[in-house]
Amino acid sequence: MLEPGRYESSIRPGYALNSEDPVTDVIQIQLYVTSVLEINQQLLSMTIQGYFRTWWHDWRLEFNSTDMGAGAAHNVL
Incomplete structure (x- = not known):
């Protein structure tokens, strides 16, 4: 499955070394602040509580059901 000579563990999956157009990943982030616990003007810092x-x-x-063949029965869990 993995060819030891081709596998490079320091490079993320899907990144093409020899390609001029590598696959890009879009990662979305969200920060929801529930409360501001402390504001320190002298240290220019603040302590917040919330979700990241x-x-x-x-x-x-990805799963593509057409890869299973037309009319193939699929078991759904």
């Missing part, structure tokens, strides 16, 4: 979310589309996990 990230999400993205991983094309490697």
Whole structure:
């Protein structure tokens, strides 16, 4: 499955070394602040409480039902 001579663990999946147009990943982030706990004007810092979310589309996990063949029965979990 993985050819040891071709696999480079320091490069993310889908990144083409020899391609002028590599696959780009779009990563979305969201910060929702629920409260401001402290503002320190002397240190120019603040302490907040909230949620930090990230999400993205991983094309490697896509499922295409047409790859199963026309009219093939699919088991749904």
